Structures are given as C-alpha cells and as structure tokens.
Amino acid sequence: DGGITQSPKYLFRKEGQNVTLSCEQNLNHDAMYWYRQDPGQGLRLIYYSQIVNDFQKGDIAEGYSVSREKKESFPLTVTSAQKNPTAFYLCASSIFGRVNEKLFFGSGTQLSVL
Amino acid sequence: DAKTTQPPSMDCAEGRAANLPCNHSTISGNEYVYWYRQIHSQGPQYIIHGLKNNETNEMASLIITEDRKSSTLILPHATLRDTAVYYCIVRVAGETSGSRLTFGEGTQLTVNP
Numbered sequence: 123d124g125g126i127t128q129s130p131k132y133l134f135r136k137e138g139q140n141v142t143l144s145c146e147q148n149l150n151h152d153a154m155y156w157y158r159q160d161p162g163q164g165l166r167l168i169y170y171s172q173i174v175n176d177f178q179k180g181d182i183a184e185g186y187s188v189s190r191e192k193k194e195s196f197p198l199t200v201t202s203a204q205k206n207p208t209a210f211y212l213c214a215s216s217i218f219g220r221v222n223e224k225l226f227f228g229s230g231t232q233l234s235v236l
Numbered sequence: 237d238a239k240t241t242q243p244p245s246m247d248c249a250e251g252r253a254a255n256l257p258c259n260h261s262t263i264s265g266n267e268y269v270y271w272y273r274q275i276h277s278q279g280p281q282y283i284i285h286g287l288k289n290n291e292t293n294e295m296a297s298l299i300i301t302e303d304r305k306s307s308t309l310i311l312p313h314a315t316l317r318d319t320a321v322y323y324c325i326v327r328v329a330g331e332t333s334g335s336r337l338t339f340g341e342g343t344q345l346t347v348n349p
Contacts, residue, residue, distance in 0.1 A: 126279075157339075164323065165280070165339035212279050224270070227279030 125149065128213050128228035135200065135207060136236050143198045143231045145213035151226070153219030154196035158182060159210040159230075168211075171196055172219035200233060208235050240324045245344045248318075254311040256343050258324030261305045268327050269300060271309045272339070273320040280323065280339070283309065314347045321345075 126147045135141045147154065153172045157165040167180030171190040185204025190196055200207045211231045216223040241259040248254040260269065270285040284291055284298045286307075291298045297310040311318055323342040 162341070164341045210277070214279070224282040224285065225272075225280070227281070229279050230277065232277075 126213055126215055126226055126228035128211075128231050130231060131229070133231055133233045134236050135233060138202045140199055140201050141207075141233065143200070143211055143213075143233070145196045145198065145228060147194055147196075147213075147215045147226075149215055149226060150193070151215035151217050152193070153216045153223075154190070155214040155216075155225070156180075156186070156188065156196070156198045157212040157214065159212060165212060168198065170219070207233055209233060240326060240340060242322070242324050242340065242343045244341065245346070247346050247348060248311075248314045250316060250347050250349050251313055254314040254318065254345055254347070256309040256311075256322050256324075256345060257306065258309070259306045260324070260326045263304050263326050265304075269298065269304075269307050270325045270327055271296070271298065272323045272325070273318075273345075274323070274342070275317075275320045283322075314345075316347050316349065319345060319347045 129144045133141055155170040156168040158168055159165050166182050168182055168186050169177055169180055169188045171177035174190055174193050177188050177190050185201055187199045211233060213228040214225040216225050268285050268287050271283040272280040273283055274280040284293055284296050286298045286300055288300055288304055300307045321342040321344050323339045
C-alpha cells in the first residue's frame with residue numbers, strides 16, 4: 123500500500139545533540155512537508171519542499187534543517203539550536219504542492235528531551 | 237489565507253449526526269474550505285473540501301453558506317471512532333502557490349455511547 127512512513131515513533135534527545143527524523147513516501151508525490159504539534163495545539167509548518175534539491179522555510183524553521191536529495195525522502199534534523207524540541211512531529215506529502223491539493227500525513231514521531 | 241474560528245469542543249451521541257461549524261468571515265472568492273481530522277497521536281486525515289457548492293463523499297458532507305462566510309461539516313451517523321480533533325482550514329487556490337498550511341486548534345469532537 124502507498125503511504126508515508128515516519129521513523130522512529132519515539133525519539134529521545136540529549137542536551138546539545140542533533141537528531142534526525144526520517145520521512146519516506148512511496149506515493150510519487152513531488153511535495154513534502156514537516157509540521158510540529160505541541161500538546162493541545164494545532165500544527166505549525168517547519169519546512170516544505172516542492173521539488174528535489176529545493177525547500178523553503180515555514181513559519182517556525184529556526185533550529186531545524188532539512189534535505190531533499192531524493193523525491194521519496196525528506197529527513198528533518200532537529201539541531202541543538204532548537205531550545206524546546208519536545209513535540210510531536212508530522213510529515214506530509216501532496217502531489218505537486220499546489221494549494222488546492224489534499225495532504226497525506228504520516229503517523230508522526232514523538233520527540234522528547236532527556 | 238483567511239482565518240477560521242471553531243468551537244473548542246463538542247459532544248455527540250453515537251448514531252446521531254454531528255454538525256461541526258466553522259466561521260471564515262474574511263474568506264476570499266478563490267479560497268477553498270478544507271476539513272481534516274486527527275485522532276489522538278496519529279497524523280491528520282483529509283475529510284473533504286469545497287469552494288462554494290455543497291459537497292458529499294463517503295466520510296462526510298460539507299455545507300457552505302451562500303455568502304461563504306461559514307460552513308458546517310456533517311458526519312451523518314457518528315460512531316465512537318469519529319472522536320477526534322476536527323480542523324477547518326481555508327486555502328487560496330493557485331498553481332504557483334506553495335502549500336504553506338497552518339492548522340489552528342480545531343474542535344475536539346467526542347462521540348458518546
């Protein structure tokens with residue numbers, strides 16, 4: 123079945139450590155996105171990419187980095203510069219990245235700081 | 237994108253229709269209304285979207301008022317599995333726009349047995 127796979131489901135970060143969250147899709151979608159969700163809050167856009175080797179900052183990009191070397195993969199690195207990284211992270215994709223497309227989401231990664 | 241306003245929570249009896257309202261009084265003529273839902277600790281799921289006509293699919297119906305300033309998502313026969321946070325979003329149509337999308341806090345729908 124086609125879909126989006128996020129791994130790991132749970133991740134722990136030590137102080138000063140960078141961690142990378144994986145997102146893979148086999149839907150042949152051009153566009154991919156990363157969102158952050160804090161408890162009881164909605165989703166906020168971190169980064170998005172509409173094509174391989176290109177990506178744009180979302181509303182809360184500080185302390186995060188991404189790469190898009192392959193169409194099917196869009197990993198997110200939470201750097202040590204992100205002072206409050208504990209959150210639920212969601213990856214999504216859409217066909218072309220046009221505004222009137224629906225988004226397909228992964229099951230999320232819960233990141234916690236030790 | 238236009239701002240939306242939703243009630244923070246609603247309850248519904250199992251088997252009854254759930255009607256979730258959304259206000260988007262600043263919506264523009266080229267903005268679509270989208271609905272997603274999120275079951276606890278899972279990724280959001282697309283439900284339905286529309287521009288100005290009412291829409292229906294296998295999951296729900298979307299009723300948009302004639303002036304397009306509000307809409308209602310209808311789950312015709314709510315089940316316990318419909319308990320989730322429901323997000324109403326308005327988006328500008330256009331091929332060149334990036335899909336920047338911010339979800340608000342949504343409505344927590346609780347379906348009771």
